[in-house]
Amino acid sequence: MDDVTPEQLRDAMWRRATRSGDAGDCLEVAPLPGGRVGIRDSEHPEVGPFVVSGSVWRAFVDGARKGEFDF
Template identity: 40%
Template sequence: MSETHETLSPQERSRVAWHISTYSPNNGGNCVEAGPLGDGSERVAVRHSHHPDAEVIVYTRAEWEAFTAGVRNGEFDFFPR
């Protein structure tokens, strides 16, 4: 993946429909949020939930789909259960 680090303006950030996984700990755990940019570009922004105004990583639709397919297939199961 060739992610792009971008600083989104407050207006651009307001268009992102941020999502946090339902699997994220609700006790103040470190979480990531992701959402479509909402500008018609089919890009997805990712940020740290504790630092919502910090830099975000932006992925193309193809990059995001490749990543989520890998998650579903267990390619990122780094820790034994």
């Protein structure tokens, strides 16, 4: 996969879950070129995102739906 450029990260369509409300303490995700997914802290977007492959993202979402990360 190609590296994601700073411009692509800046221009990405970042979104957060509607359940997170306006508190600001949530994660944002964005689809990126090459099938990657960016994940960032909505309170500190300047820190930069963590970028994962689409398959890693899908595995995480599947696990979250199944409650694998519940505390």
